[in-house]
Amino acid sequence: MLTGLKRMATVGLTAASLWMLPAVPVFAQGTAPPAINSGDTAWVLLSSALVMAMVVPGLAFFYGGLVSQRNALSTLMHSFFILALVAVQWVLMGYTLSFGPDIGGVIGGLDFLGFNGVGQEPNGSATIPHLAFAAFQGMFAAITVALITGGFAERMRFPAFILFSLLWTTLVYDPLAHWVWGGGWLAGLGALDFAGGTVVHISSGVSALVAALVIGKRYGYPESLRPPHNLPFTVLGAALLWFGWFGFNAGSALAANGLASLAFVVTHAATGAATLTWVAVEWTLKGKPTVLGAATGAIAGLVAITPAAGYVDVLSSLVIGVGAGLVGYWGVNWLKARLGADDALDVFGVHGLVGTWGALATGLFASEAVNPAGANGLLSGNPAQFVNQVIGVVAAWAMAAVGTYVILKVVGVVTPLRVSREEELVGLDQTLHGEEAYHLSPTVFGHASSAFGMDSAAAKAGNPADARPSS
Amino acid sequence: MKMLTVIVRPEKFGDIVAALRRAGVTGMTVTEVRGQGYQKELPQIYRSLSYQADFVQKVKIETVVPDDRVEEVLQAAVAAARTGRVGDGKVFITEVIDAVRVRTGERGDAAVLGPGADM
Numbered sequence: 001m002l003t004g005l006k007r008m009a010t011v012g013l014t015a016a017s018l019w020m021l022p023a024v025p026v027f028a029q030g031t032a033p034p035a036i037n038s039g040d041t042a043w044v045l046l047s048s049a050l051v052m053a054m055v056v057p058g059l060a061f062f063y064g065g066l067v068s069q070r071n072a073l074s075t076l077m078h079s080f081f082i083l084a085l086v087a088v089q090w091v092l093m094g095y096t097l098s099f100g101p102d103i104g105g106v107i108g109g110l111d112f113l114g115f116n117g118v119g120q121e122p123n124g125s126a127t128i129p130h131l132a133f134a135a136f137q138g139m140f141a142a143i144t145v146a147l148i149t150g151g152f153a154e155r156m157r158f159p160a161f162i163l164f165s166l167l168w169t170t171l172v173y174d175p176l177a178h179w180v181w182g183g184g185w186l187a188g189l190g191a192l193d194f195a196g197g198t199v200v201h202i203s204s205g206v207s208a209l210v211a212a213l214v215i216g217k218r219y220g221y222p223e224s225l226r227p228p229h230n231l232p233f234t235v236l237g238a239a240l241l242w243f244g245w246f247g248f249n250a251g252s253a254l255a256a257n258g259l260a261s262l263a264f265v266v267t268h269a270a271t272g273a274a275t276l277t278w279v280a281v282e283w284t285l286k287g288k289p290t291v292l293g294a295a296t297g298a299i300a301g302l303v304a305i306t307p308a309a310g311y312v313d314v315l316s317s318l319v320i321g322v323g324a325g326l327v328g329y330w331g332v333n334w335l336k337a338r339l340g341a342d343d344a345l346d347v348f349g350v351h352g353l354v355g356t357w358g359a360l361a362t363g364l365f366a367s368e369a370v371n372p373a374g375a376n377g378l379l380s381g382n383p384a385q386f387v388n389q390v391i392g393v394v395a396a397w398a399m400a401a402v403g404t405y406v407i408l409k410v411v412g413v414v415t416p417l418r419v420s421r422e423e424e425l426v427g428l429d430q431t432l433h434g435e436e437a438y439h440l441s442p443t444v445f446g447h448a449s450s451a452f453g454m455d456s457a458a459a460k461a462g463n464p465a466d467a468r469p470s471s
Numbered sequence: 472m473k474m475l476t477v478i479v480r481p482e483k484f485g486d487i488v489a490a491l492r493r494a495g496v497t498g499m500t501v502t503e504v505r506g507q508g509y510q511k512e513l514p515q516i517y518r519s520l521s522y523q524a525d526f527v528q529k530v531k532i533e534t535v536v537p538d539d540r541v542e543e544v545l546q547a548a549v550a551a552a553r554t555g556r557v558g559d560g561k562v563f564i565t566e567v568i569d570a571v572r573v574r575t576g577e578r579g580d581a582a583v584l585g586p587g588a589d590m
Contacts, residue, residue: 227517290516333519346518 037127040255044132047251051139054244055083055146058237062299063150065233066292066345068226070427071154072437078149082165083142089169090138091115097174098182099137105185108178126254136251141177143248144200145169148404150345151208152215154226155424158432160417164407168207172403176203176396190385191392192366192375194263195252197307197358198396205352206400209343214408215417217342219424231292238295242271245302249309259371263309267302270321274301277325293329300328300350304358308365311374316365320358327357356393363389472567472580473541477532478506479552479560484530490551491534494544497585499534510558529560535567537580 060079067075086094092114100108112118115134123130145165152161179186180193193199220226228234249267253260278297283289304324305317312320331349343349363386366377376382408417418424423431430436479487481503491499505526512528514521536544545562553559570582 222520225517225520225522227515227522286516286519286521288516292517337519 034122034125034127036122036129037255040126040257041128041132043256043260044128044136044251044254047247048132048136048139050244050247050251051136051143052083052244054241054248055139055143056080058240058244059143059146060237061233062237062241062295063153063345065230065235065237066150066228067154068427069229069437070429072229072429073435074158074428074432075149075153077158077433078153078161079146081162082146082149085162085165086142086145086169087138089166090134090141094141094169094174095134095138097170098141098177099134100182102178102183105179105183105188107175107184108182128254133254136254137177137181140196140200140248141169141173144173144196144204147200147204147347147351148208148211150347151212151343153344154428155218155418156215157416157419159415160411163411163414164211167407167411168404171407172203172207172399173199176399179395179399180392186392186395189388189391190375191388192311192362192385193307193359193392194310194362195249195306197303197355197362198392201303201306201351201355202359202393202396203400205348205350205355206397207404208347209339209341209352210401210404211408212341212343212348214405214412218344219421221342222337228292235291235295238298242298242302245271245306249306253310259310262314262370266309266312266314266317266320267305269314270305270317270324271298271301273318273321274298274304274324274328277322278329281325281329296332296346296350297325297328300324300354303328303351303354304361306355307358308362311362311366311371311377313365313367313370316367320361320365323357323361324354328354356397359389359393359396360386363387472535472537472570472583474533474535474565474567475541475545475548476563476565477534477548477552477560478504478529478562479532479548480554480558481528481530483552483554483559484532487532487548487551490547491532491544494547495540496534496536496544498583499532502531502533504529504531508558508561527558535570535583537584 056076056079060076063079064072064076093110095115095118096110096112097108100111100113103109112134115131118130118134120129120131122128123133126133145168148165148168149161156164175184177199178184180191180199181187186193186198191198218226245267246264250260250264253263275294275297278293278300279289282293301321301324304320304327308317308320328350331353332346335353336343336346336349339348341348362377364378366374366385367380368374368376369380375385378386411417419428419431477487484501488499505524506529507526510527512524514523516522532548534544541564545564548562569578570580571578572582
């Protein structure tokens with residue numbers, strides 16, 4: 001009985017899983033729905049917008065700066081397009097698959113298909129409108145898919161990218177979000193994931209690695225280096241990610257309260273610690289403190305603290321941040337060279353490995369003294385919680401790896417996954433999108449073959465360069 | 472008339488332009504270029520990898536001067552460009568058949584001398 005109660009507390013308040021119980025039974029039992037709190041609602045809506053800003057421009061510019069100049073636009077397009085794609089998918093079916101009434105611990109039911117029944121009243125125990133919760137969660141779905149794109153950047157065909165993204169968010173993200181936050185089997189087990197260490201970061205990081213393996217290396221990798229074309233973009237993106245992450249983590253409290261404040265502070269502290277660690281390690285081993293190292297270290301810290309943000313005290317967050325810097329640096333600089341995969345923008349190292357560290361660290365440092373609705377971790381004398389975290393990690397790894405592999409194999413049958421060698425060398429901006437990122441010369445080197453559809457008398461008469469025969 | 476093609480370190484560009492002006496040069500064309508010689512560029516770091524560009528950043532200054540001024544201008548450019556280390560660059564001197572100042576139609580030396588120039 002005691003165990004059962006404890007499990008309920010653990011499960012019921014795993015951040016988003018406040019919503020695991022469908023509205024109807026709650027109301028049917030005569031419990032009055034909670035009143036909407038305007039402060040909580042304002043914070044969650046703002047947090048939703050902050051998480052959106054993580055996708056675009058945050059992640060888009062973080063990734064966009066890291067690629068070669070000829071792929072700058074195609075990389076920005078990945079994040080931008082996914083934001084739109086998942087906005088529609090989430091409303092139509094993503095939300096209900098993730099947060100609809102539980103079916104066997106595996107998937108959400110279709111009660112909320114097309115946002116049916118997702119209204120202005122609260123649903124569950126949080127004091128915000130159901131719509132606000134659904135909007136917040138929709139942004140998480142978007143950034144998770146967008147993160148994966150760093151694994152296959154600079155070589156994936158656009159149609160294959162669209163199909164993969166749609167299938168992945170539906171068949172991998174939505175079930176996984178349900179398992180952990182929607183009342184699925186991992187929630188029932190008591191695995192803690194405050195803001196998405198397993199659901200968002202392990203899943204995207206592992207998927208990026210598998211995608212990189214299936215799609216293959218970029219031509220010339222790793223012998224011919226193509227260094228980042230615009231590191232200031234990358235720093236700008238990292239800073240926006242850090243900023244938006246306050247919505248991601250502190251917003252996951254689903255209220256403007258003390259828990260949100262804790263999540264805010266530990267997020268900032270861990271990120272600082274991870275950045276300092278990465279810079280120190282790189283400076284020591286390589287002789288120079290690179291700016292890209294600082295930016296990457298910050299992302300590692302943000303990733304690691306994500307699952308722990310509502311469960312650990314501030315000093316523990318510093319340890320988690322230091323661990324993030326070490327694990328991330330090792331993954332990106334040592335392990336990557338030995339994996340043989342061209343995970344182009346290091347999604348696996350920074351999100352997969354560091355996400356795994358964060359999930360495990362949550363099982364070490366979690367404390368009911370910090371959050372009574374959480375659980376005690378190993379260091380508070382509860383090894384069982386650590387085991388739960390391990391199970392959560394293994395489940396996320398397996399789901400992401402198998403799901404991504406199968407989806408890519410299926411997509412590959414429908415349409416080729418990668419561009420031709422020729423297209424890759426010319427660049428995806430030109431070959432996939434018909435654009436170039438930079439036209440910096442004031443000289444006009446071209447002319448419109450048809451201005452606004454009027455390739456007419458005026459154009460022919462006025463422009464001697466247009467003397468070629470027109471059809 | 473000869474063309475001096477001066478390919479030098481970008482960080483010496485300002486000094487060289489000043490020296491050329493002191494030597495009476497009034498017109499020049501400048502291009503940012505990359506080239507390969509004996510010099511190795513400073514290594515850059517991307518993740519764990521240090522890499523060196525095979526082609527090193529240089530700046531190319533082209534100027535056309537009357538035959539009797541070539542040596543003075545050449546010496547000014549070389550003196551300003553020299554650091555004594557590998558990678559200081561090259562100067563190539565080529566014969567120029569003719570020149571035209573577009574605005575006035577002047578030809579030859581008159582086309583490359585500045586207004587009121589004493590060279």
